Amino acid sequence: MTHYTITYFQVKGRCGAIRLLLADQGQEWKEDVVAFDAWMKGDLKKTCTFGQLPKFQDGNFTLFQSNAILRYLARKHGLYGKNDQEHALIDMMNDAVEDLRLKYIKLIYQNYDAGKDQYITDLPGDLCKFETILSNNKGGFLVGDKISFADYNLLDLMMNHQVLSPTCLDKFTHLKSYVDRLSSRPKLKAYTDTDEWKKVPINGNGKQ
Numbered sequence: 663m664t665h666y667t668i669t670y671f672q673v674k675g676r677c678g679a680i681r682l683l684l685a686d687q688g689q690e691w692k693e694d695v696v697a698f699d700a701w702m703k704g705d706l707k708k709t710c711t712f713g714q715l716p717k718f719q720d721g722n723f724t725l726f727q728s729n730a731i732l733r734y735l736a737r738k739h740g741l742y743g744k745n746d747q748e749h750a751l752i753d754m755m756n757d758a759v760e761d762l763r764l765k766y767i768k769l770i771y772q773n774y775d776a777g778k779d780q781y782i783t784d785l786p787g788d789l790c791k792f793e794t795i796l797s798n799n800k801g802g803f804l805v806g807d808k809i810s811f812a813d814y815n816l817l818d819l820m821m822n823h824q825v826l827s828p829t830c831l832d833k834f835t836h837l838k839s840y841v842d843r844l845s846s847r848p849k850l851k852a853y854t855d856t857d858e859w860k861k862v863p864i865n866g867n868g869k870q
């Protein structure tokens with residue numbers, strides 16, 4: 663029985679990583695898609711703790727904030743490292759992914775036309791950090807030798823960047839092969855091959 667529900671707009675946005683995690687972990691979930699017009703009426707917004715989506719439900723338990731949702735699922739599905747130090751390092755990695763996601767969101771929603779070229783020029787400065795981390799960690803993931811929620815978050819963000827700039831990973835061999843390897847995990851690939859994933863735009867304003 664499906665006990666997870668994602669309430670969000672018809673975009674990948676801040677739910678891409680959550681969906682990749684759930685699909686790869688063999689979980690089922692229900693999507694409660696909110697049309698922008700309906701959202702603008704304000705009734706749902708009033709019920710959201712911070713006035714924003716995504717909203718995530720596990721039965722009667724309701725959670726907001728996409729990174730908190732990822733962490734909750736990580737605890738439940740064993741995606742948070744094997745000791746306190748790995749746990750802290752995974753948090754650190756996820757915070758770094760969030761830093762880059764915020765830059766990406768700012769570009770997409772505030773400065774796409776004027777800022778895209780400069781963003782792509784500057785991008786290696788961020789990607790090289792992840793390249794170094796992955797080349798130093800022989801376990802094949804951001805931390806240790808087992809996938810964590812931060813890996814799903816980085817994978818989702820890198821997939822978005824490959825749409826923004828198809829060659830952006832080419833110079834980063836470890837990062838590129840990590841993205842290729844994670845995106846071909848069987849359950850994850852089966853999900854990203856569905857229309858449910860493919861037809862949903864990355865962002866809400868048509869830019870990508």
Ligand SMILES: N[C@@H](CCC(=O)N[C@@H](CS)C(=O)NCC(=O)O)C(=O)O
Binds near residue numbers: 676
């Ligand atoms: N920090 C929040 C950000 C949530 C957020 O920015 N939500 C946007 C969509 S991605 C939203 O609800 N926008 C509509 C609004 O603010 O009225 C998270 O990670 O969940």
